[in-house]
Amino acid sequence: MSILYLLIPLGLVLLAFSVWAFFWAVRSGQFDDLDTPAVQILLDDDRAPPERRDA
Amino acid sequence: MDERCFHCGRALDGSETHALVVDGVPRPMCCGGCEAAARLIHAQGLERYYAFRDGATPPADPAARDWTLFDRDAALRRYSHLRADGRREASLRIDGMHCAACGWLIENSVRALEGVVDVQVNPSGARAELTWDPRRIALSRVLGNVHRLGYLPRLRGFAGGADDGSEERRTALKRLGVAGFAMMQVMTYAVALYAGAFDGIEPDIERLLRFVSLLVTTPVVLYSAQPFFAGAWRTLRARTLGMDVPVALSIAAAWAWSVWTTLRGHGAVYFDSVVMFTFFLLVGRYVEAALRQASGRERDAWARLLPDGVTRITAETEERITPDELTAGDRVRVLPGERIPADGVILSGRTEVDESLLTGESAPQLRAPGDPLIAGTLNTSGSLEMRVNRAGQDSTLAAAARLLERAQASRPRIADAADRVAAWFVGGVLLIAVCVAVYWLRHDAARAFPAVLAVLVVTCPCALSLATPAALAAATTRLARSGLLVTRGRAIETLARVQHVIFDKTGTLTRGVPRIDELRILSRHATPERCLAIAAALERRSEHPVARAFAAIDPAPDVSDVTTEPGRGVEGRAGGVLYRIGRADYVQDIAEIGPAGRVVPDDDARTTLILGDTSGPLAAFFLADRLREDAPAALQALRALGLETSIASGDRAAVVARVARRLDGIDARAGASAQDKLALVRALQARGRVVAMVGDGVNDAPVLAGADVSVAIGSGTDLAKVSADLVMPGAGLAPLAHGIEIARRTLRIVRENLAWAVLYNTVAVPLAASGRLAPWMAALGMSCSSLLVVANALRLLRAQREPASASLARDEVTQT
Numbered sequence: 001m002s003i004l005y006l007l008i009p010l011g012l013v014l015l016a017f018s019v020w021a022f023f024w025a026v027r028s029g030q031f032d033d034l035d036t037p038a039v040q041i042l043l044d045d046d047r048a049p050p051e052r053r054d055a
Numbered sequence: 056m057d058e059r060c061f062h063c064g065r066a067l068d069g070s071e072t073h074a075l076v077v078d079g080v081p082r083p084m085c086c087g088g089c090e091a092a093a094r095l096i097h098a099q100g101l102e103r104y105y106a107f108r109d110g111a112t113p114p115a116d117p118a119a120r121d122w123t124l125f126d127r128d129a130a131l132r133r134y135s136h137l138r139a140d141g142r143r144e145a146s147l148r149i150d151g152m153h154c155a156a157c158g159w160l161i162e163n164s165v166r167a168l169e170g171v172v173d174v175q176v177n178p179s180g181a182r183a184e185l186t187w188d189p190r191r192i193a194l195s196r197v198l199g200n201v202h203r204l205g206y207l208p209r210l211r212g213f214a215g216g217a218d219d220g221s222e223e224r225r226t227a228l229k230r231l232g233v234a235g236f237a238m239m240q241v242m243t244y245a246v247a248l249y250a251g252a253f254d255g256i257e258p259d260i261e262r263l264l265r266f267v268s269l270l271v272t273t274p275v276v277l278y279s280a281q282p283f284f285a286g287a288w289r290t291l292r293a294r295t296l297g298m299d300v301p302v303a304l305s306i307a308a309a310w311a312w313s314v315w316t317t318l319r320g321h322g323a324v325y326f327d328s329v330v331m332f333t334f335f336l337l338v339g340r341y342v343e344a345a346l347r348q349a350s351g352r353e354r355d356a357w358a359r360l361l362p363d364g365v366t367r368i369t370a371e372t373e374e375r376i377t378p379d380e381l382t383a384g385d386r387v388r389v390l391p392g393e394r395i396p397a398d399g400v401i402l403s404g405r406t407e408v409d410e411s412l413l414t415g416e417s418a419p420q421l422r423a424p425g426d427p428l429i430a431g432t433l434n435t436s437g438s439l440e441m442r443v444n445r446a447g448q449d450s451t452l453a454a455a456a457r458l459l460e461r462a463q464a465s466r467p468r469i470a471d472a473a474d475r476v477a478a479w480f481v482g483g484v485l486l487i488a489v490c491v492a493v494y495w496l497r498h499d500a501a502r503a504f505p506a507v508l509a510v511l512v513v514t515c516p517c518a519l520s521l522a523t524p525a526a527l528a529a530a531t532t533r534l535a536r537s538g539l540l541v542t543r544g545r546a547i548e549t550l551a552r553v554q555h556v557i558f559d560k561t562g563t564l565t566r567g568v569p570r571i572d573e574l575r576i577l578s579r580h581a582t583p584e585r586c587l588a589i590a591a592a593l594e595r596r597s598e599h600p601v602a603r604a605f606a607a608i609d610p611a612p613d614v615s616d617v618t619t620e621p622g623r624g625v626e627g628r629a630g631g632v633l634y635r636i637g638r639a640d641y642v643q644d645i646a647e648i649g650p651a652g653r654v655v656p657d658d659d660a661r662t663t664l665i666l667g668d669t670s671g672p673l674a675a676f677f678l679a680d681r682l683r684e685d686a687p688a689a690l691q692a693l694r695a696l697g698l699e700t701s702i703a704s705g706d707r708a709a710v711v712a713r714v715a716r717r718l719d720g721i722d723a724r725a726g727a728s729a730q731d732k733l734a735l736v737r738a739l740q741a742r743g744r745v746v747a748m749v750g751d752g753v754n755d756a757p758v759l760a761g762a763d764v765s766v767a768i769g770s771g772t773d774l775a776k777v778s779a780d781l782v783m784p785g786a787g788l789a790p791l792a793h794g795i796e797i798a799r800r801t802l803r804i805v806r807e808n809l810a811w812a813v814l815y816n817t818v819a820v821p822l823a824a825s826g827r828l829a830p831w832m833a834a835l836g837m838s839c840s841s842l843l844v845v846a847n848a849l850r851l852l853r854a855q856r857e858p859a860s861a862s863l864a865r866d867e868v869t870q871t
């Protein structure tokens with residue numbers, strides 16, 4: 001069972017990474033609007049976007 | 056009669072003249088605003104909006120607005136931020152968005168404008184971030200475009216900080232996330248520890264698992280559970296016992312005890328219970344906070360009542376500025392029809408001011424030089440020059456809004472106390488804990504603490520924590536679907552227990568817009584058509600509230616020289632004849648023959664307007680507020696639910712009596728001040744009644760705070776939404792009775808859930824304690840129990856046959 005001494009700390013590292021990733025996602029506004037993107041994909045244009053979109 | 060406006064879906068009565076040809080089919084429109092919006096959407100090829108939108112679009116505002124004010128340098132500096140590359144960024148609030156498709160529409164429509172670099176719209180937060188190139192497009196054109204689509208953009212001060220609660224929401228989400236991740240982790244350790252307790256486990260491994268659990272749980276207690284500790288501390292300092300106290304107590308005690316046993320090396324640990332308890336409570340709070348945000352609460356909602364622009368008079372010139380730029384001491388010109396931009400005093404000019412918003416008094420008040428003016432009230436007739444005393448945050452309007460917020464903030468405690476189910480439960484748990492403590496201290500003091508803790512922790516399992524929040528969340532969604540937005544979850548429980556509904560204004564049961572109730576011709580020389588046309592032409596120049604009664608009538612084309620006399624009426628010439636409309640004595644003044652014989656009628660219950668020429672009075676218009684079409688049915692439905700109803704109105708007795716008569720003699724009180732209404736609420740409560748207040752709630756802060764639950768009607772002002780527990784966004788009353796039914800069903804489901812959870816615990820806990828339950832059976836039983844509770848709550852969402860009246864009500868969205 002000594003493998004647990006490796007696996008459990010590894011699990012903790014993964015946990016720390018998940019929390020960090022989640023915080024990053026929240027901070028960068030990924031959760032601010034949960035409704036629009038769902039509809040966006042249905043509404044977005046299949047046609048090429050209009051010519052503007054200046055660099 | 057089946058025709059509906061293509062854009063907003065409002066029922067049409069066939070008299071509309073607006074239409075637009077879409078896909079070769081002429082589509083009827085209810086007004087110029089909707090036509091303009093549909094035309095723009097069509098021109099930009101964004102018709103798919105109509106296919107994907109969800110719910111009713113409010114009618115577009117047909118009034119043209121001047122946005123060029125925001126193109127001035129001073130305004131740009133105030134509202135936007137200049138980037139190094141010469142582009143500007145601004146943060147907008149956009150009112151009127153109701154679904155994700157609205158956000159899509161605005162984004163695509165605005166992006167197509169030449170010179171707009173980027174726009175990001177967030178419909179759930181009613182916000183938009185705009186980046187544009189000021190050298191290629193004026194900000195006013197972007198704002199105008201959004202407005203033409205039927206939404207109302209509002210710029211937010213860039214330096215002032217865009218504090219809209221999104222930061223709070225993010226913090227809450229992070230707390231929830233930490234608790235969630237920790238819970239998954241700690242539960243796996245707990246399963247291993249449980250299994251080990253039954254089948255044997257190496258002591259070293261057991262110690263490792265406990266220490267790791269401690270490591271993972273500690274951030275949850277210190278970070279995620281922080282709101283509970285803060286809340287408990289706040290209530291304790293106020294010398295009350297809130298819901299947070301037992302929560303904080305059990306989290307802190309269970310954690311401290313587990314830390315102690317971990318360090319000591321033997322005894323039970325409760326880390327899994329700590330994280331699970333915290334997580335589920337946070338879920339409930341997060342859902343409630345998200346709902347509050349979705350219901351359109353915002354800080355500084357009062358600012359929407361200020362005019363878009365103000366004319367400031369300086370020594371040399373006059374300039375248009377935004378009301379935010381006003382400071383005390385400024386001299387300002389206010390034209391008829393404009394709202395007063397700040398508190399101040401009239402320097403010159405006479406007018407009538409509509410102060411109904413703040414005082415509830417529906418008749419405009421006469422104001423002369425030296426008289427005070429209040430920000431947000433409407434200048435109906437004369438041109439004024441005023442000196443600003445208090446602007447912005449200092450104004451009476453802002454203070455009133457803050458008062459409302461405070462009245463509201465002080466309420467949750469009372470609401471919590473009224474939250475009988477939870478209070479009963481917590482009280483019971485604490486009582487049992489004390490009994491257990493007393494028992495064990497007498498018999499075996501060493502086991503007293505673990506036993507007490509076991510009792511406190513036993514109340515944590517998911518079924519109990521989920522019972523109420525799951526049902527409330529489901530009910531909130533269901534209520535929103537039937538036209539009633541909940542702004543605080545606890546309101547549902549109170550709504551279910553309501554016994555008496557008070558309508559706080561006649562305008563709640565009526566449409567709030569005067570209509571011509573009767574036209575009586577007083578002279579043989581007059582025809583109804585001509586009288587109506589002349590009256591409409593004269594009133595078209597007036598901003599007095601009664602003028603709206605004539606808005607739908609085609610005005611006579613030959614009317615000229617129109618002037619307004621504040622407080623008396625309007626005069627003008629048509630075909631060389633001088634006409635006057637207004638109060639009887641004002642019209643008589645121009646009569647050359649004197650008041651010869653023609654009796655001028657009067658009516659107490661209705662507003663009377665006289666039209667006359669130099670020969671004397673020609674016609675009398677009786678104006679009255681029309682009852683909402685669904686009012687009698689809605690009241691009938693409320694009575695069918697066993698509720699009592701009454702009106703407490705500030706209006707005149709005759710007006711109120713007229714409304715009451717048509718509602719089968721509903722109990723009515725007229726001329727009631729805010730104090731009278733509060734006394735009425737208190738008297739009912741003293742008799743043990745649970746009182747709901749329905750109204751627009753701007754001038755009645757104490758009444759709203761006094762009522763057990765307050766409902767704002769959507770066609771009321773935005774300020775009301777800041778204060779009410781529930782908002783009916785449509786203009787109909789039907790959702791109320793239906794909502795009470797749903798609330799009652801919700802309460803029943805909460806009770807079922809709690810009963811199940813208690814039953815499960817009383818059976819499972821002794822069994823588990825006596826070792827007759829294998830860990831996997833306990834785990835399975837617990838999961839099934841939680842699922843059962845959630846499934847029971849979801850029954851609320853199941854679409855039942857919707858009362859026809861509820862869906863009808865949504866189409867009744869009127870313009871205000």
